[in-house]
Every structure is written in C-alpha cells, then in structure tokens.
Amino acid sequence: MQSPLGSHKGLERVELEPGLVAHRCPETLGHWIPLENYQNWHAAQPAEEPTHEMVSVKAEVSEFDDVPKQCPESGAVMMRYRVGHGLPFRIDRSRTGGVWLDAGEWEALKSCGLHRLTHRISTAPWQQAVRQQDMEATVHAQLEERLGEDLLQRLTALRAELANHPQRDAALAFLKGGGKA
Structure with missing residues (x-):
C-alpha cells in the first residue's frame, strides 16, 4: 500500500x-x-x-x-x-x-x-453534534462581544440557577422590568 x-x-x-x-x-x-x-x-x-x-x-x-x-x-x-x-x-x-x-x-x-x-x-449524529457545537460557540462569542465577558458569565450562572427554580417566571418577569423588587 x-x-x-x-x-x-x-x-x-x-x-x-x-x-x-x-x-x-x-x-x-x-x-x-x-x-x-x-x-x-x-x-x-x-x-x-x-x-x-x-x-x-x-x-x-x-x-x-x-x-x-x-x-x-x-x-x-x-x-x-x-x-x-x-x-x-x-x-x-x-x-x-x-x-x-x-x-x-x-x-x-x-x-x-x-x-x-x-x-x-x-x-450523521456525530457530524450534527459538531455543527451544533459550532453554532453554540458562535452564539456565545457574539454574546460575549455584545455583553462583555463578565456580564455573560453572571447571566450564564443566573440562567443555570433559574432553570429549575420554582419562581422562575416571577424572576424572569422581574428581569424584564415587569415586577418591582
């Protein structure tokens, strides 16, 4: 060969x-x-x-x-x-x-x-996962550019904390400005 x-x-x-x-x-x-x-x-x-x-x-x-x-x-x-x-x-x-x-x-x-x-x-599933990873990395890079690394890290941590929180909807409404503290 x-x-x-x-x-x-x-x-x-x-x-x-x-x-x-x-x-x-x-x-x-x-x-x-x-x-x-x-x-x-x-x-x-x-x-x-x-x-x-x-x-x-x-x-x-x-x-x-x-x-x-x-x-x-x-x-x-x-x-x-x-x-x-x-x-x-x-x-x-x-x-x-x-x-x-x-x-x-x-x-x-x-x-x-x-x-x-x-x-x-x-x-196909492996290659689809590779494309998904690329897309997520692109979105992350764009958000980091727009928001800054520090804010994006804090928002990412907050998103993880709210994922299963029983008052998730209230917290999101507050962040959108619809609720008072």
Whole structure:
C-alpha cells in the first residue's frame, strides 16, 4: 500500500496500540487504519463507554488537513469528517471503512478518549453534534462581544440557577422590568 500523501511512499506496518495494527507513512508520519484491524481492536477493549467531553488539547491541524487523499486500499478519494469535541482537525475515511489520520491525530484522539470512538466520527449524529457545537460557540462569542465577558458569565450562572427554580417566571418577569423588587 502507498501513502496517500507526500511522494506516495510505501506504508510501514506499526502497532498503534497493543493489538491495533496500522500502517504509517515514513515521510509524513500519518497512519492508515484498516477497518478490520480497528474493529478487531475495538471489540477487545473493555466494555465501559468512553467519555468525550469538550476538551482543550494541544492538537494542531496538519498541513495536510485540506489535501484530498486517496484510499491506500481502493484508490478512491476519501471523505473528510470533522472531529469536533475541542479538536480542530478532520479525519479521512474511505468507502472501505478504513481511516487516515495525519501525524499526531491518533495521539490527540487518545488524549481525549476519542480513539475508541473513531468509528462514530463519520456518522450523521456525530457530524450534527459538531455543527451544533459550532453554532453554540458562535452564539456565545457574539454574546460575549455584545455583553462583555463578565456580564455573560453572571447571566450564564443566573440562567443555570433559574432553570429549575420554582419562581422562575416571577424572576424572569422581574428581569424584564415587569415586577418591582
């Protein structure tokens, strides 16, 4: 198999994790993970559900993130999927189910506990959640610009406090100016 990047050198067999055989590009250090290898490794993992909270990890976007890549197995152009959950890069998935990760991406996924969820990243629900996170971040940034960081933090705390308060409606009416203190 040839690397989908660089000068398309032959891929070298490596073990990303105990029991997970992948193929690394000797030039770019990216990894090709065939679907069957990932499925076999994943099936051997403990049953608990991994967490995937929004995190801030020092994950950089590869210089190859925007480069269309061809599947090392089929030669077809792979589809790109945004990871989200605090990670800025995209993974490339082949119609064969195999995944290409640029250098450092496996380590970034692993540091967030997402390496065990790689098979879900290309699904519609995952991609919808990524778009939702982006929309919420945009709204938050706009509110912060308009209201200031301090006021937005106080309003966010107040919103959380009022969420289940028995007198929520009265408090909201007061904030709207319809009630007297």
